[in-house]
Amino acid sequence: MAETVIERVEAVALPVLEESGLELVDIQYRREQNGWILRLIIDKQDGLNLNDCAAVSREISQLLDIESFIDQAYNLEVTSPGLDRPLKSIAEFERFVGQKAKIKTIDPIAGEHAFIGKINRTEGESIVLEVGTKEVTILFSQVAKAKLEVEF
Numbered sequence: 001m002a003e004t005v006i007e008r009v010e011a012v013a014l015p016v017l018e019e020s021g022l023e024l025v026d027i028q029y030r031r032e033q034n035g036w037i038l039r040l041i042i043d044k045q046d047g048l049n050l051n052d053c054a055a056v057s058r059e060i061s062q063l064l065d066i067e068s069f070i071d072q073a074y075n076l077e078v079t080s081p082g083l084d085r086p087l088k089s090i091a092e093f094e095r096f097v098g099q100k101a102k103i104k105t106i107d108p109i110a111g112e113h114a115f116i117g118k119i120n121r122t123e124g125e126s127i128v129l130e131v132g133t134k135e136v137t138i139l140f141s142q143v144a145k146a147k148l149e150v151e152f
Contacts, residue, residue, distance in 0.1 A: 005029045005038070005070055012063050013040060013056075021045075022052065025081045025088070029074075036074035038064075041081050048080045087146040094122045100149040103129065105142045116149055 006027045017024050021044060028039040042048065042056060057078040064070065087093055087101060102116045109115075115138070117131035127143070129136045 008067070008069055009038065009040070009060075009064070012067060013060055016056065016059050016063070017042060020052070020056065022048075022056065026086060034075070036072050037077060038070070038074045039077045039079065041079055041086075043081050043085070053078045053080070083148065083150040085148045087143075087148065090122055090125060090127070090140050093119055093127045093140075093146075096148060097121055101129065101146055102149045103127070103138060103146040104144045105138060106144045107142055109136060109138060109142070113144075 006029050009027055009029070010024065013024060013027070022042050023044070025041040025043050026039075028037070028041070030037060040056065040060065042053070044052060057076060060078065061076050064076070085096075087096065087103075093101075097119050099119055100117065101119050102114070104114050105112075107113075115129055115131050115136055117129040117136070120128045120130045120135060122128070123137070125140045127138045127140060129138060
């Protein structure tokens with residue numbers, strides 16, 4: 001059920017976001033402590049602000065009310081991906097070349113499933129990560145989960 005809702009919300013949200021120059025990072029639809037939450041995580045190349053989130057929230061809320069395909073009551077949240085932004089495509093890895101990332105792989109590479117390092121570059125469908133003094137090449141199809149790693 002949640003997957004169907006997510007797919008339909010994505011179909012409603014993408015045109016609105018693209019028109020505003022925003023990108024859809026993720027959609028979450030799940031039951032939390034205070035009930036059902038529909039969370040849209042959005043971003044913008046030059047940085048997101050509160051007005052962006054509020055405008056998207058208003059517009060998407062109206063469209064979802066019109067479409068009326070979500071059966072139970074829910075709260076809509078529109079938010080930024082935060083500092084530890086998930087990386088979900090090769091294009092996103094390319095966009096964040098030079099930044100530190102944490103990647104978990106489906107299958108082990110040289111006996112390891114988790115890597116933290118600087119994104120050096122992408123090569124076709126591969127990510128080249130600088131881990132310590134060596135480079136590790138990871139096929140995007142082997143990425144189970146990836147996010148930017150916050151440095152302080």
